[in-house]
Amino acid sequence: xxxxxxxxxxxxxxxxxxxxxxxxxxxxxxxxxxxxxxxxxxxxxxxxxxxxxxxxxxxxxxxxxxxxxxxxxxxxxxxxxxxxxxxxxxxxxxxxxxxxxxxxxxxxxxxxxxxxxxxxxxxxxxxxxxxxxxxxxxxxxxxxxxxxxxxxxxxxxxxxxxxxxxxxxxxxxxxxxxxxxxxxxxxxxxxxxxxxxxxxxxxxxxxxxxxxxxxxxxxxxxxxxxxxxxxxxxxxxxxxxxxxxxxxxxxxxxxxxxxxxxxxxxxxxxxxxxxxxxxxxxxxxxxxxxxxxxxxxxxxxxxxxxxxxxxxxxxxxxxxxxxxxxxxxxxxxxxxxxxxxxxxxxxxxxxxxxxxxxxxxxxxxxxxxxxxxxxxxxxxxxxxxxxxxxxxxxxxxxxxxxxxxxxxxxxxxxxxxxxxxxxxxxxxxxxxxxxxxxxxxxxxxxxxxxxxxxxxxxxxxxxxxxxxxxxxxxxxxxxxxxxxxxxxxxxxxxxxxxxxxx
Amino acid sequence: xxxxxxxxxxxxxxxxxxxxxxxxxxxxxxxxxxxxxxxxxxxxxxxxxxxxxxxxxxxxxxxxxxxxxxxxxxxxxxxxxxxxxxxxxxxxxxxxxxxxxxxxxxxxxxxxxxxxxxxxxxxxxxxxxxxxxxxxxxxxxxxxxxxxxxxxxxxxxxxxxxxxxxxxxxxxxxxxxxxxxxxxxxxxxxxxxxxxxxxxxxxxxxxxxxxxxxxxxxxxxxxxxxxxxxxxxxxxxxxxxxxxxxxxxxxxxxxxxxxxxxxxxxxxxxxxxxxxxxxxxxxxxxxxxxxxxxxxxxxxxxxxxxxxxxxxxxxxxxxxxxxxxxxxxxxxxxxxxxxxx
Ligand SMILES: Nc1ncnc2c1ncn2[C@@H]1O[C@H](COP(=O)(O)OP(=O)(O)OP(=O)(O)O)[C@@H](O)[C@H]1O
Ligand SMILES: [Mg+2]
Numbered sequence: 001x002x003x004x005x006x007x008x009x010x011x012x013x014x015x016x017x018x019x020x021x022x023x024x025x026x027x028x029x030x031x032x033x034x035x036x037x038x039x040x041x042x043x044x045x046x047x048x049x050x051x052x053x054x055x056x057x058x059x060x061x062x063x064x065x066x067x068x069x070x071x072x073x074x075x076x077x078x079x080x081x082x083x084x085x086x087x088x089x090x091x092x093x094x095x096x097x098x099x100x101x102x103x104x105x106x107x108x109x110x111x112x113x114x115x116x117x118x119x120x121x122x123x124x125x126x127x128x129x130x131x132x133x134x135x136x137x138x139x140x141x142x143x144x145x146x147x148x149x150x151x152x153x154x155x156x157x158x159x160x161x162x163x164x165x166x167x168x169x170x171x172x173x174x175x176x177x178x179x180x181x182x183x184x185x186x187x188x189x190x191x192x193x194x195x196x197x198x199x200x201x202x203x204x205x206x207x208x209x210x211x212x213x214x215x216x217x218x219x220x221x222x223x224x225x226x227x228x229x230x231x232x233x234x235x236x237x238x239x240x241x242x243x244x245x246x247x248x249x250x251x252x253x254x255x256x257x258x259x260x261x262x263x264x265x266x267x268x269x270x271x272x273x274x275x276x277x278x279x280x281x282x283x284x285x286x287x288x289x290x291x292x293x294x295x296x297x298x299x300x301x302x303x304x305x306x307x308x309x310x311x312x313x314x315x316x317x318x319x320x321x322x323x324x325x326x327x328x329x330x331x332x333x334x335x336x337x338x339x340x341x342x343x344x345x346x347x348x349x350x351x352x353x354x355x356x357x358x359x360x361x362x363x364x365x366x367x368x369x370x371x372x373x374x375x376x377x378x379x380x381x382x383x384x385x386x387x388x389x390x391x392x393x394x395x396x397x398x399x400x401x402x403x404x405x406x407x408x409x410x411x412x413x414x415x416x417x418x419x420x421x422x423x424x425x426x427x428x429x430x431x432x433x434x435x436x437x438x439x440x441x442x443x444x445x446x447x448x449x450x451x452x453x454x455x456x457x458x459x460x461x462x463x464x465x466x467x468x469x470x471x472x473x474x475x476x477x478x479x480x481x482x483x484x485x486x487x488x489x490x491x492x493x494x495x496x497x498x499x500x501x502x
Numbered sequence: 503x504x505x506x507x508x509x510x511x512x513x514x515x516x517x518x519x520x521x522x523x524x525x526x527x528x529x530x531x532x533x534x535x536x537x538x539x540x541x542x543x544x545x546x547x548x549x550x551x552x553x554x555x556x557x558x559x560x561x562x563x564x565x566x567x568x569x570x571x572x573x574x575x576x577x578x579x580x581x582x583x584x585x586x587x588x589x590x591x592x593x594x595x596x597x598x599x600x601x602x603x604x605x606x607x608x609x610x611x612x613x614x615x616x617x618x619x620x621x622x623x624x625x626x627x628x629x630x631x632x633x634x635x636x637x638x639x640x641x642x643x644x645x646x647x648x649x650x651x652x653x654x655x656x657x658x659x660x661x662x663x664x665x666x667x668x669x670x671x672x673x674x675x676x677x678x679x680x681x682x683x684x685x686x687x688x689x690x691x692x693x694x695x696x697x698x699x700x701x702x703x704x705x706x707x708x709x710x711x712x713x714x715x716x717x718x719x720x721x722x723x724x725x726x727x728x729x730x731x732x733x734x735x736x737x738x739x740x741x742x743x744x745x746x747x748x749x750x751x752x753x754x755x756x757x758x759x760x761x762x763x764x765x766x767x768x769x770x771x772x773x774x775x776x777x778x779x780x781x782x783x784x785x786x787x788x789x790x791x792x793x794x795x796x797x798x799x800x801x802x803x804x805x806x807x808x809x810x811x812x813x814x815x816x817x818x819x820x821x822x823x824x825x826x827x828x829x830x831x832x833x834x835x836x837x838x839x840x841x842x843x
Pocket of ligand 1: 017048172434436
């Protein structure tokens with residue numbers, strides 16, 4: 001590589017969190033005019049190294065250079081001012097304030113005239129920043145709560161781009177985004193590259209990385225393993241570098257037999273949800289079926305998951321648990337009937353961040369580990385340990401707080417919490433978000449096993465490949481109604497489905 | 503909605519609680535055959551109580567909205583009065599300036615106390631409630647040790663006690679409000695206050711300086727307690743040092759105005775909202791006196807008012823929600839019947 005183009009260099013960078021070694025003497029080089037992919041298993045140190053570059057946290061030891069000069073930003077504002085902007089993996093906005101305030105957080109001083117910060121000037125500039133990334137439909141003067149999670153990520157993108165960075169870091173953002181958000185991000189990354197700036201792109205989606213990146217850097221357990229140029233991209237090789245051994249070929253389900261029993265277990269009849277667009281929607285789900293649900297943003301699919309689980313207000317119609325003949329009243333009732341639900345909004349709905357892994361996982365399985373009113377500590381520990389092992393959750397101990405886990409490991413905790421319960425009907429909303437390929441394969445295998453045991457799975461996802469790879473039947477929603485239905489088949493293509501979505 | 507109608511609507515909503523509460527109690531007291539509430543002398547009492555508890559509520563609001571519960575505000579009031587007042591007493595200046603000088607001194611000492619509280623908070627990194635209890639005890643002890651434990655006695659110095667006159671106290675309040683409105687709405691400090699209020703962790707991660715911001719909040723709170731102290735001494739003429747955390751009772755009347763202020767913040771400004779709330783509370787206590795309630799009954803009613811208000815605030819979004827639900831349901835049913843035909 002042409003060393004004139006070198007923009008970032010780390011030398012012997014280390015980061016420890018107590019006994020955990022997150023980065024181990026890493027020498028990373030990032031060049032201009034390139035999109036560099038950063039890949040590695042969950043907990044391999046990707047977020048850690050990029051957040052140190054951006055100024056979110058300091059390194060334990062080692063040196064960094066940016067444009068040839070020593071680099072040691074102490075806050076993200078300082079990092080952004082120097083030219084490194086980062087879209088973080090976790091929630092990166094501040095609630096309770098306007099979108100414009102979020103975009104210029106910490107930089108309000110720019111709008112000061114005669115000692116007064118002008119709100120209207122700020123809103124105007126924020127709107128320009130949004131328009132610049134192609135989000136003209138988001139109004140900068142709204143409160144951030146008025147837009148949905150995906151659009152909030154785009155607001156974060158607008159904030160980062162407003163400071164005109166020379167290096168853009170995108171940390172595992174795309175899985176939280178709908179198709180539209182993804183194409184916005186891809187466009188910006190390509191634009192940056194064409195302007196001879198640099199992009200660091202973190203993702204677990206190998207296909208996405210191979211398509212978008214010019215170069216890929218693999219991390220494993222805090223070590224930089226290798227550095228590959230585009231001609232060297234080869235999926236199995238990359239996976240081998242990631243996990244340090246050969247991985248099995250098996251990923252999605254291998255059979256293409258989409259036939260399921262006639263026995264209906266869930267009957268969703270003419271349902272309209274309180275929030276979102278879902279309107280007069282009906283479907284039936286069968287025993288032993290993996291039902292995939294997909295669509296564009298705002299299509300109502302996430303609300304559908306909540307409706308089925310009794311977590312969402314139903315305005316018309318009903319959801320019936322057919323084996324018991326009961327209409328589902330609320331989430332507690334649904335759990336009692338043997339249902340489980342993995343929410344998409346993991347930080348708010350699915351996890352208690354300030355509680356331990358142990359408490360989070362056992363909370364959904366309390367009836368499996370109790371003896372009358374008592375929780376048996378040994379049984380609890382065994383129960384939790386089993387989930388930690390099956391999903392290879394990377395943690396210091398099961399008593400570690402969930403908030404200190406890497407993004408993908410948090411997701412595994414959510415998954416483990418419900419898998420362990422042995423539910424008859426499991427609703428999964430973006431279950432593999434931010435999870436590395438190895439664990440994804442394990443999750444798919446678990447889902448397939450459950451199907452074989454006659455359990456029913458409703459899988460809602462933004463990832464078409466996953467839906468096509470796993471579902472017996474696939475429903476596509478559009479504007480809150482059914483737009484298409486596909487049976488499992490070897491011939492089914494993403495193209496066909498996208499046609500139906502738009 | 504055009505800009506001017508929006509501004510008009512916001513002004514109406516902001517002032518509505520004050521007008522409604524005032525008219526309500528005016529009606530009730532007259533119905534019970536106890537006229538006198540809300541007019542003449544009683545209006546003056548309400549005005550005084552509004553300014554006095556308004557200052558305290560403003561002080562508490564700067565820290566509590568960011569989750570810092572501060573027990574020490576009462577002890578700041580006492581200490582700043584004892585120190586600032588006794589110094590002012592010794593300095594000889596011509597007539598109205600003595601009273602002004604006292605305000606300046608008391609408020610400065612209050613701000614200094616606030617600075618000390620703030621430094622304790624950021625240096626000790628303990629929960630703010632714990633820190634503030636310790637700070638309160640220290641301030642109480644200092645107040646007790648100074649000036650032979652005499653506190654501050656000013657009843658012979660009417661020239662220093664001009665601040666109970668309504669026009670004077672309103673000028674004081676208006677000046678303070680102007681400064682606070684400026685600080686909270688048009689400065690970086692104010693913007694930081696709002697971003698630190700809810701999503702603390704993310705704001706800090708991006709680089710908003712939480713430490714500086716909280717120290718400034720403590721200083722503002724201290725200064726405001728100085729103003730409250732001025733109102734207190736002007737009315738009572740004397741303040742004795744207190745011990746055993748009894749100073750914490752000074753913040754009792756802060757809560758109702760503060761919650762009302764927070765609820766009104768989105769229509770105008772939190773500071774103004776707090777003062778509207780302080781007016782409502784002053785009306786409530788005066789009306790209760792007219793209705794024959796004793797002091798303990800007044801305390802109970804105040805607590806009930808806080809509860810009722812919080813219940814209302816945490817539920818009122820439901821009205822809008824129900825309306826949206828009704829509309830969507832009608833749409834859905836309309837679609838179904840159209841399909842049947
Ligand atoms: N604040 C923290 N306290 C303790 N441990 C931490 C903290 N932040 C990260 N870690 C640990 O450091 C390691 C690396 O985490 P990091 O977030 O960089 O992983 P990652 O590669 O981004 O993973 P993912 O793909 O799941 O996002 C993990 O083992 C994680 O548990
Ligand atoms: Mg990460």
